[in-house]
Amino acid sequence: MEAPAISAESLAVFEATKGFMPQDEGRVLYEIAYEYLSGGAEGGAAGGNAAAGRPPVGIEIGTYAGRSTVLLGEAARAAGGRIVTVDHHRGSEEHQPGWEYHDAELVDEHTGRIETLGLLRHTLWDAGLDDIVLPLVGSSPAAASVWSTPARFVFIDGGHSEAAAHADFEGWAPWVAIGGALLIHDVFPDPADGGRPPFEIYERALATGQFTEVAVQDSLRVLRRDSGELGAPMPPRGK
Ligand code: SAH
Ligand code: MG
Secondary structure, three states, X not given: OOOOOOOHHHXXXXXXXXXXXOHHHHHHHHHHHHXXXXXXXXXOHHHOHHHXXXXXXXXXXXXXXXXXXXXXXXXXXXXXXXXXXXXXXXXXXXXXXXXXXXXXXXXXXXXXXXXXXXXXXXXXXXXXXXXXXXXXXXXXXXXXXXXXXXXXXXXXXXXXXXHHHHHHHHHHHHHEEEEEEEEEOOOOOOHHHOOOHHHHHHHHHHHOOOEEXXXXXXXXXXXXXXXXXOOOOXXXXXX
């Protein structure tokens, strides 16, 4: 089923929100999220909560101020699903003072780091998504360590260091339902275009033999999960 058009109000909130999701990629993100939340995955346990009469879940790793989250939330609203979005809200390395993507307006004097949780709360309020998007505030590996709900999709857009990207893959890819999708942002095959770790986990996902690429939009990659055991660790990193 085709996704309903995103409302002008939500697009306005998306455009007004700080972050790192261009509109072309955002539109594909919205469509894919809708497709998988509204039945892209097989039923039964592998399909996630829906079998128990509960809403299908999509997971985002890396919320920042909620720019991409608005689009995921809109898709979930249209499909009767929920989004869990994971972030400690203290920024990645490249967001801290002195780094390339630093935004001085976001510095929290108390911690000396940036802080984006308040912005996210405003974004969700403005978009009317408080009951659809559930922020999970904490580090991605800590959150993954207590997670066990199958997801129709997992969207990885968190830290771009090697350690962070591989931890996101290891922590969350196991929870993609069979028939669900793993989405990875900032995948740059040419090192001249951007950092390696998101590309590395994209290659690592393909190398498991459990995922097939089904869509590409700029640096966004969509991999459908065809096999594997839900919740089982991903194969270790190759040499
Ligand atoms: N999806 C957002 C951009 C996310 S930026 C958008 O569309 O605008 C990456 C985010 O990952 C940052 O907010 C940072 O705080 C978060 N992050 C980085 N490493 C993390 C970790 N280990 N655990 C939780 N969040 C992390
Ligand atoms: Mg990104």
